[in-house]
Structure formats: structure tokens, C-alpha cells
Amino acid sequence: MVKETRSTCPYCGVGCGVIIQSEGAQITGVKGDPSHPANFGRLCSKGSTLHLTATAEVTLQTRLLQPLQRPQRGHTPEPVTWDSALHTATTQFARIIRDHGPDAVGFYLSGQLLTEDYYVFNKLAKGLIGTNNLDTNSRLCMSSAVAGYKKSLGADAPPCSYEDLALASTLFIAGSNAAYAHPILFRRIEDAKAANPALKIVVVDVRRTDTAEAADLFLQIQPGTDVMLFNGMLHLMLWEGWTDAAFIAAHTEGFDALKALVRDCTPEAVAAVCGIRKEALLEATRLFAQSPATLSLYCMGLNQSSAGTAKNTALINLHLATGQIGKPGAGPFSLTGQPNAMGGREVGGLANLLSAHRDLANPVHRAEVEALWGLDLQGRTVPEVPGKSAIEMFQAAADGEIKALWIACTNPAQSLPDQATVRRALERAEFVVVQEAFATTATARYADLLLPATTWGEKEGTVTNSERRISRVRAAVPAPVPHDNGPRHDWAIAADFAQRLEAALGHTPVHPTLFPYPTPESVWNEHRESTRARDLDITGLSYAQLEAAPQQWPLPEGAATGTVRLYEDGVFPTPSGRARFVATPYTPVAEPREARYPFALTTGRLRDQWHGMSRTGTLGRLFGHVREPALQMHPQDMARRLLTEGDLVHITSKRGSILAPLQASTEVGLGQVFLPMHWGDEFLSGHSHTGERLGGVNALTSPVFCPDSKQPELKHAAVKVLKADMPWHLSALAWLPADRVLARRTALQALMARFEFASCVLFGNDAALGQAGRTGVMFRAAGSATPPDALLAEIEALLELNGPDAVRYADPQRGQRRVVRLQRSTVNATLEGFLLSGDTRARDWMAALLREEQPAQNYGRALLAGGATPPLPVLSKGKTVCTCFNVSDSAITETLGHCTGSDAERLDQLQARLQCGTNCGSCIPQLQRMVKATPVAATAGAGA
Secondary structure (H helix, E strand, C coil): CCCCEEEECCCCCCEEEEEEEEEEEEEEEECCCCCCCCCCCCCCCCCHHHHHCHHHHHHHHHEECCCCCCCCCCCEEEEEHEEEHHHHHHHHHHHHHHHCHHHCCCCCCCECCHHHHHHHHHHHHHHHCCCCCCHCCCCCCCHHHHHHHHHHHHCCCCCCCCHHHHHCCCCEEEECCHHCCCHHHHHHHHHHHHHCCCCCCEEECCCCCCCHCCCEEEEEEECCHHHHHHHHHHHHHHHHCCHHHHHHHEEEEEEEHHHHHHHCCCHHHHHHCCCCCCCHHHHHHHHHHHHEEEEEEHHHHCCCCCCHHHHHHHHHHHHHHHHCCCCCCCCEEEEECCCHHHHHCCCCCCCCEEECEEECCHHHHHHHHHHHHHHHHHCCCCCCCCCCCHHHEEEEECCCCCEEEEECCCCCCCCCCCCHHHHHHHHHHHHEEECCCCCCCCCCHHCCEEEEECCCCCCCCCCCCCCCCCEEEEECCCCCCCCCCCCHHHHHHHHHHHHHHHHCCCCCCCCCCCCCCHHHHHHHHHHHHHHCCCCCCCCCCCCHHHHHEEEEEECCCCCCCCCCCCCCCCCCCCCCCCCECCCCCCCCCCCCCCCCCCCCEEEECCCCCCCCCCCCCCHHHHHHHCCCEEEEEEEHHHHHHHCCCCEEEEEEEEEEEEEEEEECCEEEEECCCEEEECEEEECCEEEEECCCCCEEEHHHHCCCCCCCCCCEEECEEEEEEEECCEEEEEEEEEECCCCCCCHHHHHHHHHHHHHHHHEEEEECCCCCCCHHHEEEEEEEEEEECCCHHHHHHHHHHHCCCCCCEEEEEEEHHHCCEEEEEEECCCEEEEEEEEEEEEECHHHHHHHHHHHCCEHHHHHHCCCHHCCCCCCCCCCCCCCCCCCCEEEHHHHHHHHHHCCCCHHHHHHHHHHHHHHCCCCCCHHHHHHHHHHHHHHCCCCCCCCC
């Protein structure tokens, strides 16, 4: 019998409600929760495939299912009991703390942990050990928003709600590709535009993204020039008389200093620095200031910057200057990147914070937490000096200052910038604990101790989304426990370790333990009490109330529901009760382009992937929209450098170099290149300037961070791009059985370091909605010389190309090697796998035959002969546009040739015939773009 469990999606900060379907101990399906106010039943391409990432095959091949300990560095980890694992962790941490002090250890957490998990870790570090060296990957995504809100408004509290999208007259979207990063929120933007065609959408970005395609006005600025843009807009508002003098006088302070600052930000100066037209600047300013209600939406383009806090405060300045805050449809709305970055901030999950948005630097705040935790009764205190932020923590470990690292639910060996330093930190630290659900992350390779954690569908607790809405996360199935030594909940692991460490450090608390938590609800209740009389007061909110419906904070004791919109009374949580204008001058990016590094590299998200792909990367179908790593460059820049589509290029910064195929794209501006942030060294190889094998985009990115928020400038690095001269190439694709494909991919990824260039990804075929379909592995490599036969034979074996059903051709003299495996039936033969070494010109048409399972018997000897042109045309279905229904670009183009009427009518006809965009809607922006680009055929008829 199918059981249904209401829970929350573990991906982005939209916080969509999901209904998990399960039978026994297995998750079998997922659908959107129609009663959840964040998504009303909608799910994006990632959320709607969640159940496919939890199948038994995926679990057995990717999950960490028991504690593992490495006998010594470089050795394979071996199974141990939980008791032994935690005893080792306790012994090592206690030794290091006694010998070197509390600040010799550090904890690095994740915005994908639940609030209860975060709370226990925060208390463990700051209350028990006495170190503030606890930070989180939220530092990489939201810390500039935190600092900006606190500087300008007095508290880290997004003042808006999702319902403001439908109430706005102008949406001002800056540094956010919501169409990819927050797809369901973007559906609400589309709904708002459809319901109110007069709604104006202004988009500011360095790339022409799918979000920009929806704009009435698009400002494609130069990287890092947002502060100059916003200051220039304020200059124009003052010049045109578009400010709200009454609001400024009654509710703000510091405006005179800001007026003086922006005096020199003339339209001419702004246009020159930002690379936009003065007319576009004026129109954007008019729409922002003159609109009855302006809502700004912003994300990593503002936050991930060496001037991230300044960008945030400069945008908030515009809202304060025009009174566009504290009313329906208006306000500065930071879009949270991760599912519980907000919850982590609420419990003090950053190195400079304490629970309930308290500041470590404030002695009153420290005393309140000491009393709450009972530390005052023991004569102990919370240390007053802020701890190491994420970048500082790993630099300190690389320098030998931090000697033990505890990493939970995150993958810094993929996600942090300047990977050479990160790897050095993980190698130099005396003891590294990785608490994870997935054994396949890059960071797991560096762990001395691996602790298995539960994951989505198995966990209980709460998360908070971008609009301050707290939702329950519920377990649908038990953890996959092959024996008594299986995964445990993150909060429970931390609490068990903390209790052991209490004894090891010789603490004798008044109470039996600082960690008396039998359930996640008991943790929640303590967290709830910590918020009393704070800006995020949730003393009126219990687990029982959350069972009924998600709620927004604040919701103090006695309140029936949460607060939809903040600052409607014009009173702000600052000492004066007034919001503050922050006068910060424009500063360029930390690493400007120069002759040696003439390109600006920016990073961003793919539509169907999430972070380091430990979860989404287990599904071949989610690679359909973007099949493999590629560097995007403007066609004019390619032409100037005599580069062509598909060329292999070196991408080099001051920190490292990687190789990737080149892709022409008009989304990026001249002098800019783009590489998605998901590709780590599990998928894309490279090296540091010291020769260390180092891959993925973050081998290139800069660790320079904002001085206020300490958030690194992940959105910009200066790079050079040079064609790679590599005469030898390899391309191999093969379908593999579901119970082996992920393990084989992991084994192939381990071979990537043997080549100068290599990439390894999954691919999938057409499958019914909600079904996994078939999955295969694609392996590519290149180098200056042909590799040993034994290495190629190893790849063949992993791709199951070494059996009796495989046929092969080899010409050692010319360095040629080709292997083909066919599946024969009574009617047709289909291509099941191939390897091309040396001459790979046949790759594209053979890959089409294989992926689309087209009859291959008529290609005969050509399958082994190689060559760019097949003997018969291969009618490829093209690239996937709609992941839900596996609709390709060629099918869409063909169908559009028979659609008539306006663009909107043609889109309706297209969707009626192919269903594309009718499920999650993530592909709708691309469909709209294709409709506009495809002319109506003169012979097309409504009934064609």
C-alpha cells in the first residue's frame, strides 16, 4: 500500500512542499504539495525527480551506509562500529583541544542541514568546546545578504513574501537567474506577468540568461559594477526629484552622506563603467522609482563578490530613498540559495553569530546565550572573538593553525574557491571527519573518519525558506540500515559526540549534559525559547502548529499566524528605529582583467543540476539539457582567436588550469566566459600551477572575499583561454545496468587523473514521466600521446566493452583503437556501447545512434571504420529541452512549423501537441525563446 508523507524539497531556498510516496522502506514517488504556500503543488525538474535519487540501486552505489575509518592516510577506509568511530573522534578532538586550545578545531557545516542539526552543532562548538570556529557553506551564498540587511535595516530579516510578486508593479531582478536557480518562484513571476501585463520586469546581469529573456528591460552590465549602477540610479532619482522626501525624513538616517557620495555618479560615468546605454539607465531608474510598488529580487550576482555587502546596501538604498519598503509588492527581497541557509542563520550557524540573530561581539547577547545554555552556572563563557569564516578556516588549516576539521553535509573539495589551498588544508589537518550521506563526494576522499548521515526522505526537523517560512521536514522511510551500524540523523551524531566530549574534557555540568535531546522536537523547543523577544521570535510556534501548515516568522507567543511583511509601520530594529543609508563607493572586482588574463570568468547554475551533483548527478536524464562540461564564449571572441565550437581549451587563472570543450554562446558578453559551478574534479580534470591534479571550476576561482561579509568572489576571476594542442583523443559511451552504472562511473572517475584532460558524466534515454529510464556513462579524454593499452583496456572493461558481443579494430601503428558492442534482436540491432581512441570523428553520429537507440545494423563496418560522415544519415532527435517529457529541440522546431497565430498562441499549440513545459515548467523560458526565433511558415495551418 502506498503511504504519503508531507515534507519539503531539499534543493533551493524556495522551500517547496512535497508529498513523498513510499511502499515499505522504499520511496517510490514524489509530487508537489498543493497545500504548501511556497509552490501550491508545483515542482521543478530537480524536485520532481527526487524519488529517483532514492532508489535502492542509487542508495547501494552512492550512499555512505556505515562508519568508515582510514587506518592511515592514503589507505582505503575500513568499516568500524559507531561506538568505535565516535570514540576515535572524541579522543582526537580532546587531544587537540588540550594540546593546542579550542581554536585548533573547526566545524564546517551546510545550508542543507536542518535547523535542529545546526543548533546542536552551534552549541557543541561555541558552548562546549569554546571555539567560534564554526562556519557553513551559507557563507558562500548568503553572508553578504545577511551583512547588507543588518547594516541597512538593523536585522537579518527579508522583509517580503512570495505573495508580493503578484502585488508588484515593477520587478527589479539583479544578479539572479531565477529561471534556473529558483524555478518555481519564477513560475510565480510568469503568473504575475500573465495576470497583470502592465507589470514591468527589469533584469540586471552580466549574462543574457533565461531570466533576462523575460525582461521588459535588460541591463547587461560589466562584471562587478552593480554598486556603480545603483549609485547612478540614485543620482538620477535625486536629479529628477523621484525620491520620497517624507519617508526619508521620518524613517531613515544617513542620507546626506549618501547624497554627497553619488554626486559624481553621473549617467555618463555609469554608462562608461557599466557598459550600458544612458537611456537604459534612465528607464530602469524611472521604473524603479515611479512604480507604485517595486520589488527587487537578488541572489549570487550581488552576494558572491568582494564588494558583496556594498552591492546589497546600495540596492537597499534605492528602496529607502523611494519609500519602496514595508508595503504590499515592495521591498528588497534576497533569494536564499540553499534550502535552509535561513535556518542556519537563525540559530547562529556562522562564525560571527549566536542563536536567534545575536552577535558574538555583543556582550549582552553572549550573556543571554550563556544563561540559556547554563554556562553561567559553570563559570564558563562563550568566546567573544569571532571564529574563522569558511575561507579563513581552510587557510588556517592549510597553514597548520587548525588541526582538526569536522565537515558535515557539504563538499568543500568541490565548492570552495582556490581548490589548491582547500586540498592542502584537508591533507595537512591532523584529523578530518566527514559526516555525509554520500560516499562519492570529493571531500570524502580526504576523510580520516566517515560518518554516515540520513538524508531527504529519512530526516525529521524544520527548514526556513527565503520568505521566512518555516516548514516541516518529515521522514517517509527509515534510514537504509543493512545492519545496526547504519546512517544516523545529523543532530543525533553531533549530540552523541558532544556528550562523549563533555566527559573527555572533564566538564561536570550542573545538568547531566548540555545535550539532553531525545528527539529533534526537543532541540526545536530549546531553539524556540532562544528567540523570545528577538526579531525572529517564534515562541508561539510549535511542532504541532507546523503539522497544520508552514508559518512565517516572527510568530511570538499569543499570535495565531506568522508575519507576512515586515516594517509596515516604518520602524526598524536599529537603536534609533530608523533604517540606515549606507554610503559605500564603487570598487572594481578584486582581480580585474589584464593582458595576461584577458577574460572575465563567471560561474552559475544549470537548470537541472544542484550544487556538486551528489544527488542530481545520479540521474542520467538530468544530464539531457546540458550533456557535459563546456566553457561558453561569445562567437566574436572565438573568431578573433581562431577557435571553433568543440575545441578543447586551457582555461587558466592565477591559481590553476583546467581543460574543457568550447561552446559558442551569445548569452555571455565580449571578453567574458562562463562555466557552470557544478563541475568539480569528479567531472572535469585539471591541475594547479604546482602540477597537482586539480579539476573543476573552483580550481580557477578566487578566495578574495568581501571585508564585511567574508563571502568570496566566486562570480569573477580573470582567466586566459588558449587552444589545447592534444593530438590524441578518446570518446566512449555505453549503456550499463542500473545496479552497476553509478559504481562504474565512480571507478572511471578515479581514472581521470591518468589523462591530461578527462571528463566523465552520465546520460539517459527517453523515459516516462517519473521513471528513471536507462542510464549510461560517457567518458572523454585527450592528451599529447596515446596512453598504455592496459589503461584503455581498463576503461573498456568498466564500460562492459570487453565481452564476446563486442567487436574491435586496432591499428597500433596509427594509434587507432575502436570497440563496438551491439545488442541484437529479431528485428534490429542497437548500439549499446563504443570506444573510439585516436580518431574520434564518428563520435557525434554514433552517440546519437546509441542515446536514441536507433537501428544500427545498416551502419555495418562504418561503426569500426570511424569517420565524421556516416554511410546513411542519422536523424538525431537533438538536445533535450523538456526533461519531464523528454522533448527535444528538433521536435519543437518541427512542430512549431505547423503552429499559427501569435507567439502565445503558438506556445499553447506546441504544448498541447508535445506536452513540453506542462509539468514543472522549467523549460518554458527556452520554449518562449524558440517560439520567437522560429518564423511562422507561410503554409502552416491550424489543422496541419
